[in-house]
Amino acid sequence: MAESSPEYCPASTSSSDGESSPESSESHRKIENCQVCGQKAHGLHFGAITCRACAAFFRRVAAGANFVIKCRKGGGKCEIVSNGRSFCKKCRLKKCREIGMNIENFQYDRDPLSTSKQITPSMAMYLGRPEFIILCDPETARNSKITKIDLTGIIDKATKILMSDIKIPRSPGQNRLRKLSTASNIERFSVSSDDDFQEIKAIGLKETMSFWEYDILSVANWLTHFDEFQELEPESKLTFLRTIWSVWNRLEKLGRTTMFLKSKIAPSFDETPIFQADDIKVNLKDMKLDIEWLSNYSVEQIAYYIEGVGDWSAFQSIQPLLELEPTEVEINYMLAQISFSFAARELQGELSEIAENFLQLIADDLHNYYTRELSVSRYSDRVLKMMKVNNLVMKTMFDRKEKIAIARTFDIFHVEFSDPEMFKALY
Structure with missing residues (x-):
């Protein structure tokens, strides 16, 4: 079974006041393929219908140091390959943002297969996103010069x-x-x-x-x-x-x-x-x-x-x-x-x-x-x-x-x- 984590959202959306929008939910259900790479979609992730791979990519990269990510071809128009592996990170991130993905849009019970389950709160969830926490060797941090x-x-x-x-x-x-x-x-x-x-x-x-x-x-x-x-x-x-x-x-x-x-x-x-x-x-x-x-x-x-x-x-x-x-x-x-x-x-x-x-x-x-x-x-x-x-x-x-x-x-x-x-x- 796929591991569940808070960065993915269930196939539903919310209006600005927090109430579910039936029209938006219906339009999202009609989208069967990932809006980034075209693979089979797994739900609403960060505000857009995507597969888990593209959602995981966006989670890793969106809050990072974007200035160090360079376009492979230099023109910002790299081809988006459907298996995700041949993506230029710069262009893949650009595509994510163009379709409305936002790092602040996440819900805790994200998976449409397990929306009835409540995920145990974690430090990452309380702080907003996993990038806030640096997983490291505590001895390295403690012994820093x-x-x-x-x-x-x-x-x-x-x-x-x-x-x-x-x-x-x-x-x-x-x-x-x-x-x-x-x-x-x-x-x-x-x-x-x-x-x-x-x-x-x-x-x-x-x-x-x-x-x-x-x-x-x-x-x-x-x-x-x-x-x-x-x-x-x-x-x-x-x-x-x-x-x-x-x-x-x-x-x-x-x-x-x-x-x-x-x-x-x-x-x-x-x-x-x-x-x-x-x-x-x-x-x-x-x-x-x-x-x-x-x-x-x-x-x-x-x-x-x-x-x-x-x-x-x-x-x-x-x-x-x-x-x-x-x-x-x-x-x-x-x-x-x-x-x-x-x-x-x-x-x-x-x-x-x-x-x-x-x-x-x-x-x-x-x-x-x-x-x-x-x-x-x-x-x-x-x-x-x-x-x-x-x-x-x-x-x-x-x-x-x-x-x-x-x-x-x-x-x-x-x-x-x-x-x-x-x-x-x-x-």
């Missing part, structure tokens, strides 16, 4: 920026958001071309450390342009930096990528260019990733835990941003709003109250920007759209907490930081 990363130099540079006695004055009539805009200068990306950026095609620990330094120092510099922040005690400044730098940079990269794309013809995000720094871009689909410093596992094995490899959720906010077409002031409001909202949530006592006060100050400045500079009295629709993007980013942050918890449980990462609070949301 720890990579210790010293952040002292970066923290010292950031501290020097934060504690500088140099006060940056506001220009006449300039509010906080305008002043913050001079620090981020995101508008420059709207007039940039591809030739203005160096493409990084391989990323290892050296490149990663360089990106971290750039990101942390960028946030430190941005914060010095916020007058009330400059009045805080030194330790409070560092606490804010440790708390917000990762969420700030997450949104800032989306903002600069949006600024670059919005000036192009028919702008859209095709999961390719991310502008990492002032003059650096990363092609996510073609980059080579060296994670020996991070884990004993291969990129393919732990792709689900790596943003821009097996996890693309961080970039779902780009399309709403493109549709919003934000100004530089609006992006800086979004940066301040998401940063101080996150700080108000994560910090306690007086620091949380300070963050709440900062939120009120930037809200007043945004009102003045619309009413005085743009002479717009009704702007609630734009604020709602900005908050939609910020909420998507925040949701991604909190969803990643669950992934990080799983990774720690199974000792997937073997890295220690000299300042663990700085990276607790990442590894």
Whole structure:
């Protein structure tokens, strides 16, 4: 008897509210052959009628590191052979997705021959899909060589920026958001071309450390342009930096990528260019990733835990941003709003109250920007759209907490930081 596992679904379907759709079920029953390879179908798997072999293939590959899968012939039009063995993985996966297969669509009692049986819940079922669990030799994970990363130099540079006695004055009539805009200068990306950026095609620990330094120092510099922040005690400044730098940079990269794309013809995000720094871009689909410093596992094995490899959720906010077409002031409001909202949530006592006060100050400045500079009295629709993007980013942050918890449980990462609070949301 064929083994039953949760990735296959019974020959029925559900509407978005969870109720069975008779019309959809009837149409699925009429399909006798696999929609991918043409073999005899065995049921509804991941949202499409397929055979078990194609369902198993999709389960293995769909959540993996797709950028390392290459088309055999290079044109993305390989012939689909009915026995499944001669498939080009790239084209087979493409076919699966074209017919509507989705890794999130699975049901527990999947087999039409045993739909009355309840499958004993397993860790894989609770976590959503088997790829979340790395089946490994526990001794190998336990004896992993720890990579210790010293952040002292970066923290010292950031501290020097934060504690500088140099006060940056506001220009006449300039509010906080305008002043913050001079620090981020995101508008420059709207007039940039591809030739203005160096493409990084391989990323290892050296490149990663360089990106971290750039990101942390960028946030430190941005914060010095916020007058009330400059009045805080030194330790409070560092606490804010440790708390917000990762969420700030997450949104800032989306903002600069949006600024670059919005000036192009028919702008859209095709999961390719991310502008990492002032003059650096990363092609996510073609980059080579060296994670020996991070884990004993291969990129393919732990792709689900790596943003821009097996996890693309961080970039779902780009399309709403493109549709919003934000100004530089609006992006800086979004940066301040998401940063101080996150700080108000994560910090306690007086620091949380300070963050709440900062939120009120930037809200007043945004009102003045619309009413005085743009002479717009009704702007609630734009604020709602900005908050939609910020909420998507925040949701991604909190969803990643669950992934990080799983990774720690199974000792997937073997890295220690000299300042663990700085990276607790990442590894």
